[in-house]
Amino acid sequence: MAEPILDIRNLTKSFGALKATDDVSIDLRDGEIHALIGPNGAGKTTLMHQISGSLKPGSGQIRFLGEDIGHLGVAERARRGLGRTFQISSLTPEFSALRNVMLAVQARQGSSFRFFREVMSDTSLTEPAMAALERVGLADRARIPAAELSHGERRQLEIAIALALGSRAFLLDEPMAGMGQEGSRALTSFLDRLRGEAPILLVEHDMDAVFALADRVSVLVYGRVIASGRVEEIRNDPAVRTAYLGEPA
Amino acid sequence: MTRETIFNVVLALFLLALPFAAMAMGEPFYVSLATRMAILALAAVGLNLALGFGGLVSFGHAAFFGIGGYAAGILASHAFNAEPLLFAIPGSDQMPVIWIVAALAAGFAAFLIGAVSLRTSGVYFIMITLAFAQMFYYFAISWPAYGGEDGLSITMRNGFPGLNTAVPVTFFLICYALLMAALLLLWRIRDSRFGAALQAARQNEVRVAAIGIAPYRIRLFAFVLSGMITGVAGALFADLNRFVSPSMMSWHMSGELIVLIILGGAGRLFGPVAGAILFVLLEFLLGGITERWQLFLGLILLGVVLFARGGLIGLVAGKPRHG
Ligand SMILES: Nc1ncnc2c1ncn2[C@@H]1O[C@H](COP(=O)(O)OP(=O)(O)O)[C@@H](O)[C@H]1O
Numbered sequence: 001m002a003e004p005i006l007d008i009r010n011l012t013k014s015f016g017a018l019k020a021t022d023d024v025s026i027d028l029r030d031g032e033i034h035a036l037i038g039p040n041g042a043g044k045t046t047l048m049h050q051i052s053g054s055l056k057p058g059s060g061q062i063r064f065l066g067e068d069i070g071h072l073g074v075a076e077r078a079r080r081g082l083g084r085t086f087q088i089s090s091l092t093p094e095f096s097a098l099r100n101v102m103l104a105v106q107a108r109q110g111s112s113f114r115f116f117r118e119v120m121s122d123t124s125l126t127e128p129a130m131a132a133l134e135r136v137g138l139a140d141r142a143r144i145p146a147a148e149l150s151h152g153e154r155r156q157l158e159i160a161i162a163l164a165l166g167s168r169a170f171l172l173d174e175p176m177a178g179m180g181q182e183g184s185r186a187l188t189s190f191l192d193r194l195r196g197e198a199p200i201l202l203v204e205h206d207m208d209a210v211f212a213l214a215d216r217v218s219v220l221v222y223g224r225v226i227a228s229g230r231v232e233e234i235r236n237d238p239a240v241r242t243a244y245l246g247e248p249a
Numbered sequence: 250m251t252r253e254t255i256f257n258v259v260l261a262l263f264l265l266a267l268p269f270a271a272m273a274m275g276e277p278f279y280v281s282l283a284t285r286m287a288i289l290a291l292a293a294v295g296l297n298l299a300l301g302f303g304g305l306v307s308f309g310h311a312a313f314f315g316i317g318g319y320a321a322g323i324l325a326s327h328a329f330n331a332e333p334l335l336f337a338i339p340g341s342d343q344m345p346v347i348w349i350v351a352a353l354a355a356g357f358a359a360f361l362i363g364a365v366s367l368r369t370s371g372v373y374f375i376m377i378t379l380a381f382a383q384m385f386y387y388f389a390i391s392w393p394a395y396g397g398e399d400g401l402s403i404t405m406r407n408g409f410p411g412l413n414t415a416v417p418v419t420f421f422l423i424c425y426a427l428l429m430a431a432l433l434l435l436w437r438i439r440d441s442r443f444g445a446a447l448q449a450a451r452q453n454e455v456r457v458a459a460i461g462i463a464p465y466r467i468r469l470f471a472f473v474l475s476g477m478i479t480g481v482a483g484a485l486f487a488d489l490n491r492f493v494s495p496s497m498m499s500w501h502m503s504g505e506l507i508v509l510i511i512l513g514g515a516g517r518l519f520g521p522v523a524g525a526i527l528f529v530l531l532e533f534l535l536g537g538i539t540e541r542w543q544l545f546l547g548l549i550l551l552g553v554v555l556f557a558r559g560g561l562i563g564l565v566a567g568k569p570r571h572g
Pocket residue numbers: 015018020038039040041042043044045046047
């Protein structure tokens with residue numbers, strides 16, 4: 001079998017005495033959605049931070065597109081194609097939705113040391129940015145400052161940014177959170193198509209979405225992966241049902 | 250045209266008209282007041298790049314201002330005494346040469362200071378830039394070859410090819426032209442890719458890194474350019490006063506530049522111009538009434554911070570629009 005796009009081995013991160021992630025090994029293969037579920041405080045966000053580089057891994061290895069990226073900073077990992085969204089939306093609030101995405105297009109083109117050309121009249125920035133906004137259904141809100149977008153729209157904008165980066169893998173931390181039913185449904189069908197472009201490591205609490213989308217599911221509890229497998233296997237795993245789905249064994 | 254553009258034009262024309270009005274009224278002293286406005290505005294335009302656009306609250310820009318001033322003073326004194334500097338390099342009494350030296354020296358200092366201090370943020374950044382600037386200040390004080398504490402006089406204002414810089418209005422126009430050139434540069438930069446990255450890093454550094462732009466390099470470049478502009482302003486300031494002293498590098502000066510920007514509107518293209526005009530006017534009007542004019546300045550500043558966060562430009566033109 002081909003090497004996974006993203007391959008995580010024995011990742012551990014401690015905050016003092018607390019092991020937020022504990023010897024986690026998971027991988028992400030071409031074309032798939034790998035869902036990561038687990039109760040609050042299980043260490044899912046910590047793991048996403050470790051992969052994207054905003055936290056130094058305590059120990060363990062992260063391979064991406066066949067290379068060890070564990071020593072690289074956030075910006076360099078992003079340049080190599082790791083596109084992440086944040087559990088709590090993280091945007092440039094004064095900039096319009098369009099400019100938020102344009103910045104990603106600019107980063108992808110690798111050219112921030114240009115001083116004279118006006119960005120708003122640079123179609124090599126505006127057109128791909130508009131296209132990304134259209135794909136997430138935010139085109140009509142392009143000129144609204146990110147700070148004035150609704151919660152759900154900000155989540156969409158995060159995804160548009162990841163799209164515009166041309167990421168080779170997506171790390172999505174609870175993209176459905178607070179989106180409302182209709183929004184969740186639209187996003188679910190969007191992610192379903194997105195996996196054909198690049199595989200997705202999806203942290204999500206919305207179980208309907210997880211079971212509808214995931215090719216594989218890993219369950220994280222107290223920093224450890226207690227189960228990993230296909231959706232049906234996980235659904236019927238007694239340990240998972242006790243530990244997470246909240247049912248008696 | 251937006252309200253902000255119209256107001257910018259008004260400010261630019263007001264400053265330009267000031268010395269001519271002064272001459273017409275037979276008050277040549279006011280010409281130097283207008284020149285002071287233009288020079289302080291230029292220094293603050295430099296700082297505005299770092300502080301306003303980049304969110305880098307440098308409390309050390311007096312160092313760059315002073316370095317520019319000493320570049321003018323030292324080059325001029327060597328030229329006047331016909332003594333070469335190090336390595337047989339001659340001095341110079343020509344402004345264009347002096348500006349280049351001032352910009353390079355200040356830029357180099359900004360590179361050193363920035364490379365270290367930009368690894369920190371918030372209060373630490375403020376304190377480290379302050380500490381570096383104080384080091385330059387004490388160095389200047391303890392450097393007897395160039396006057397030490399007493400400073401260094403410039404016997405004759407430095408020249409500019411084809412112009413008589415001793416004529417106050419001519420010198421004003423030189424300063425004004427440089428100010429406009431710097432504003433033009435900042436205007437282009439603000440709307441460019443570099444400007445987008447710099448302003449984005451101010452708003453959300455985590456986001457900028459997450460899309461693959463390393464904020465540190467962007468900020469360091471902005472900081473160096475910022476120091477260079479303020480350095481050129483320092484050279485002009487030395488030529489205005491025909492004198493340079495360590496006080497140009499003191500923390501008061503750094504604070505004054507920050508105050509200018511807050512008064513005028515941080516991150517607004519013409520914020521430094523509005524701020525410099527206001528500041529020099531206040532200094533002149535209130536300073537004529539009371540020794541303690543800075544107390545009133547403090548009150549005004551407090552009012553701005555509490556009730557008009559965008560400074561004068563914000564008050565007139567509202568919030569900035571980023572397209
Ligand atoms: N920066 C931090 N410092 C200390 N503890 C942290 C930090 N970040 C997360 N934690 C702790 O690590 C555990 C895992 O948190 P997190 O990764 O956010 O969980 P999840 O995303 O699965 O809800 C929690 O107990 C949390 O309190």
